[in-house]
Amino acid sequence: MKKGLLLVLSGFAGSGKGTIMKSIVEKYDRYALSVSATTRNPRPGEEHGREYFFMDKGEFEELIKNDKLFEYAQYVDNYYGTPKEYVEEQRNAGKDVFLEIEIQGALQIKEAVPDAVLIFVMPPSVAELKKRLVGRGTETADVIERRMKRAGEEAKGVDKYDYLLINDDIDACVEELHGIVLSEHRKVSRNMPTIDKMLDDFSKM
């Protein structure tokens, strides 16, 4: 069983990254989603091990102490983090695992797992991003302005990513993402056992 990839997906609010991930996981069996750990309380309908691994502060800090998280952060009074164990279990079962995370977390992951693949999803243009945020009709002008400002800040880190995906059309974007994953599997650096086996077979001729 070939080990699966660790795929890190980031993108501005309004980039459509959530929809892309949901859609690719539904369409292809080979993918799994990482499940984060958090100390916040479950909301109605949320399930332990599906939306999050829910735990108390003590348990979370135990994970930190024992280096069992790829990365973690604190928002307001709660911890959020990515447990290594679940991701590695899935990868060892041959699954390519998606992890949706913002840029700081993504760069921490890249440090911990150098062969992780970092993908940044962008709308076709800055104007289109603003249009999408306004079009939702759920945010005030003030919130939209803050999101745009934050996107501008985040955009400065895009050059640390491996791939740039322009989300003009969800289906096309899902196919492109799938293509990137298949190509990554074809990289020589990910196929050294196959190559070593071949060299060995040649030497026996």
Next chain:
Amino acid sequence: MKKGLLLVLSGFAGSGKGTIMKSIVEKYDRYALSVSATTRNPRPGEEHGREYFFMDKGEFEELIKNDKLFEYAQYVDNYYGTPKEYVEEQRNAGKDVFLEIEIQGALQIKEAVPDAVLIFVMPPSVAELKKRLVGRGTETADVIERRMKRAGEEAKGVDKYDYLLINDDIDACVEELHGIVLSEHRKVSRNMPTIDKMLDDFSKM
């Protein structure tokens, strides 16, 4: 117009790389084949600028002197090389250009063009490679043995390549190769102008 990629394809005799290249160029408009230069005489049916750029020794040595070749080599009494001009013309016209070449040449190209993509085509196994060579029925046992030995030598350089393509089925292999090219175009390092434009647009908001 985004500049096309330089795609270097190598593989053992019997890997099917020639068929793959012919097939992908016929199937998709975006590709062009590099045309080599040679001092050998044209064979019946060969055309200048299609199979090769045919030239005399003086002309070829002029190209060498003026650094107009990505790489060149001498076989028997003839020169063979890859003129830069034709490849760059095609790339500037937005074409992804394929170049079929053995490993020494491929590594020279990578040195001259660091963003070239090196792809190695392999049969599914060493046993299958031998079967294909024998199956052709055109070679003596002696020639086959020499080819296998040479393949074993070449295989030691595979780790210098970017991608490994297993040719089990030509059509599937063509699609995988096409997928690799599309993914390469999505690399952040190949999209800096798009990213710079976006950063600029954000700064103007």
